[in-house]
Amino acid sequence: MNAIYLDNAATTKVKPEVLAKMLPYFTDVFGNPGSVHAFGRSAKLAIDKAREQVAKAIGANASEITFTASGTEADNIALIGAAIRNQKKGKHIITSAIEHHAVLHTAEHLAKQGFDVTYLPVDADGIVSPETLESAIREDTTVVSVMAANNEIGTIQPIRELAEIARKHGALFHTDAVQAVGSIPINVHELGVDMLSLSAHKFHGPKGIGALYLKKGVRVDALEFGGSQERGLRPGTENVPYIVGLGEAAELATRGLQEKAERVARLRDKLIDGILERVPYSRLNGHRMRRLPNNSNISIRFVEGESLLLTLDMAGIAASSGSACTSGSLDPSHVLLAIGLTHEIAHGSLRLTLSDETTEEEIDRVLEVLPNIAQRLRKMSPLWEDFQFRDKNSDNSNDKNSGRKEQLCTLN
Numbered sequence: 001m002n003a004i005y006l007d008n009a010a011t012t013k014v015k016p017e018v019l020a021k022m023l024p025y026f027t028d029v030f031g032n033p034g035s036v037h038a039f040g041r042s043a044k045l046a047i048d049k050a051r052e053q054v055a056k057a058i059g060a061n062a063s064e065i066t067f068t069a070s071g072t073e074a075d076n077i078a079l080i081g082a083a084i085r086n087q088k089k090g091k092h093i094i095t096s097a098i099e100h101h102a103v104l105h106t107a108e109h110l111a112k113q114g115f116d117v118t119y120l121p122v123d124a125d126g127i128v129s130p131e132t133l134e135s136a137i138r139e140d141t142t143v144v145s146v147m148a149a150n151n152e153i154g155t156i157q158p159i160r161e162l163a164e165i166a167r168k169h170g171a172l173f174h175t176d177a178v179q180a181v182g183s184i185p186i187n188v189h190e191l192g193v194d195m196l197s198l199s200a201h202k203f204h205g206p207k208g209i210g211a212l213y214l215k216k217g218v219r220v221d222a223l224e225f226g227g228s229q230e231r232g233l234r235p236g237t238e239n240v241p242y243i244v245g246l247g248e249a250a251e252l253a254t255r256g257l258q259e260k261a262e263r264v265a266r267l268r269d270k271l272i273d274g275i276l277e278r279v280p281y282s283r284l285n286g287h288r289m290r291r292l293p294n295n296s297n298i299s300i301r302f303v304e305g306e307s308l309l310l311t312l313d314m315a316g317i318a319a320s321s322g323s324a325c326t327s328g329s330l331d332p333s334h335v336l337l338a339i340g341l342t343h344e345i346a347h348g349s350l351r352l353t354l355s356d357e358t359t360e361e362e363i364d365r366v367l368e369v370l371p372n373i374a375q376r377l378r379k380m381s382p383l384w385e386d387f388q389f390r391d392k393n394s395d396n397s398n399d400k401n402s403g404r405k406e407q408l409c410t411l412n
Helices: 016-025 038-057 071-085 101-112 130-136 159-168 240-254 257-278 305-314 334-338 343-347 360-379 382-392 397-409
Strands: 065-068 092-096 116-120 141-145 172-176 195-199 210-214 282-284 295-300 349-353
Touching: 016 240, 038 065, 038 240, 065 071, 071 101, 071 141, 071 172, 071 195, 071 210, 092 101, 101 116, 116 130, 130 159, 141 159, 159 172, 257 282, 257 295, 257 360, 305 349, 305 360, 334 343, 343 349
Parallel strands: 092 116, 092 141, 141 172, 172 195
Antiparallel strands: 065 210, 195 210, 282 295, 295 349
């Protein structure tokens, strides 16, 4: 049985076509893009083409694209650069409670530098309401940053409405679209955003390369110094092969995007419905419909997330957990806590994320294996034993169906 990879929110496999485009720029076309000779000019042309490809993928102009080493670096440049640039106007920044740590840790850094940060709450589906932003924004607010789609639970935010509120109050709006680009249609002008971050390895490009969209006329301060590359905003000799890979991956990802998204969403729904039906006391995290086409995040009660991941891995299925315990922390995901889950339920969360290469046979295999694993792990759980004891001795027969009622509610 071949291994099944369902951790595409963490990273994706580089497509062969992308690698083929990259390879010549390691060997044959190796010149420094800053050199005026033919070797340098060839490399510069490759960068220019990639910039056009990335811009086209998000509806931008090539002059609005800055290449970075990652989505994280793009987030840092956007938030810190914009905050420092506009601090004379005000030092208030707004973000959401469920952002990626690339944004949250950056906001924490700015708070230590004297900036005032507001973290917007979300509802039970993980959505930031426009009304919440409207009530939080102030005269001294300079930057608002809300992610386009959450990397854990897949919920898609109302970015157009949020950006409109920021614009009305004279604040810049940034969105971390690392999970969204290549998964759903993104057009920066339709969304009305001033800044947008993306990363190649989330849509079958190489790791170590990302980009920042800066709307024409938007200025941010540089965080690094030492060269004029990328208009001085991101100095250092350009990583030509990886920039080429980013450009090719962006073009491939957005080609036939609607059809690919519909196919992946069908498999996602089959996976979600199958788990909720076959695993008692499970629930879907995130909005049922307003979610990325490839994302499923399920909490399975009375099962510890790390044990679930390790057992799935032994069965040849790669997944990730909503719990941060896999990185050495005993604290559950900040995203799952923000949507109202208890620590116990958050610790038993499983994220299964598909790609356009995921097959129906792979989904069937997961649905065959996962219920048995969950049942086996529950038998070893003192929480499950205690729950069954209380259930048997309870006069309230509704408790036995509480889990099933919970999962049915998520489908309404």
